[in-house]
Amino acid sequence: MIFSFQATLLALQALLAVISAKSKSCNATDEVVKAVKEIWKAGAAKQENQQKIADNDFFSQMANSKTNGIGCSYNWCTGQLFSVCVYNQDGSAATNLYTNGADGETCATCPAGSTCVEGLCDVALTPEAPTSTICTNAANTDAKWITDDFRKTAVGMHNYYRRLLATGWAEDKKLGYAKWAASLPELASEMFLQFVI
Numbered sequence: 001m002i003f004s005f006q007a008t009l010l011a012l013q014a015l016l017a018v019i020s021a022k023s024k025s026c027n028a029t030d031e032v033v034k035a036v037k038e039i040w041k042a043g044a045a046k047q048e049n050q051q052k053i054a055d056n057d058f059f060s061q062m063a064n065s066k067t068n069g070i071g072c073s074y075n076w077c078t079g080q081l082f083s084v085c086v087y088n089q090d091g092s093a094a095t096n097l098y099t100n101g102a103d104g105e106t107c108a109t110c111p112a113g114s115t116c117v118e119g120l121c122d123v124a125l126t127p128e129a130p131t132s133t134i135c136t137n138a139a140n141t142d143a144k145w146i147t148d149d150f151r152k153t154a155v156g157m158h159n160y161y162r163r164l165l166a167t168g169w170a171e172d173k174k175l176g177y178a179k180w181a182a183s184l185p186e187l188a189s190e191m192f193l194q195f196v197i
Helices: 028-046 057-063 148-166
Strands: 002-009 012-019 070-077 080-087 115-117 120-122
Touching (some): 028 070, 028 080
Antiparallel strands (some): 002 012, 070 080
C-alpha cells in the first residue's frame, strides 16, 4: 500500500511516498521501484493525451517535459519506508505535460546541443545558485550554495539552545539544569564565516 502526497519544498516540487513494507530487512530499492511503477501505472490509466488532468498530479510530476532535474532518497521510520523525490519543475502546474510528435519523431525536437539517449533528450542540467538577502555578495563566493532558509535555521537553532543556557533551562547531566549563563550574546549570520564543505 502506498500513500503519496505532493508538496512545495524550497520552491521545488516534492513527491513523497509512504510505502508499507514487511520489515527493515527488505530491499528498499525494490520497494521504491514497485512504488514508482504503481504511481506511474495508476496515473497513466487516467490520462487520455498530453493534457494535464485534475487529480493526477503524481503522474503529471513524473511526465512533465519541462522537468530535467530530480533528486530522490529514502529512509526507514517507525517501521515504514519513506521515499521522497524532489523535482526542479512543477508538473502539477503544467497545462500540457509534453508535446505530441508523429511516429518516429521521438527526439526530433530536442534542444540544440543535446543528444537522444534511449528515446529521451539528454539535456545538461545547470544548477541555479539560491539568491540571498542575508549575504548580498554570496553569489561571488562558495556561500552562494547556502540558502537563506538554511542560514536562518542554523542560526535560529544555535540561538534556541543558547537561550536555554542563558535562562537556566539547559539540562545538565550533573546538576539537572545548568547554571544560568550571563551576558550570552545572540548569534547573527556572518557571510565571511560561511563556506561549503
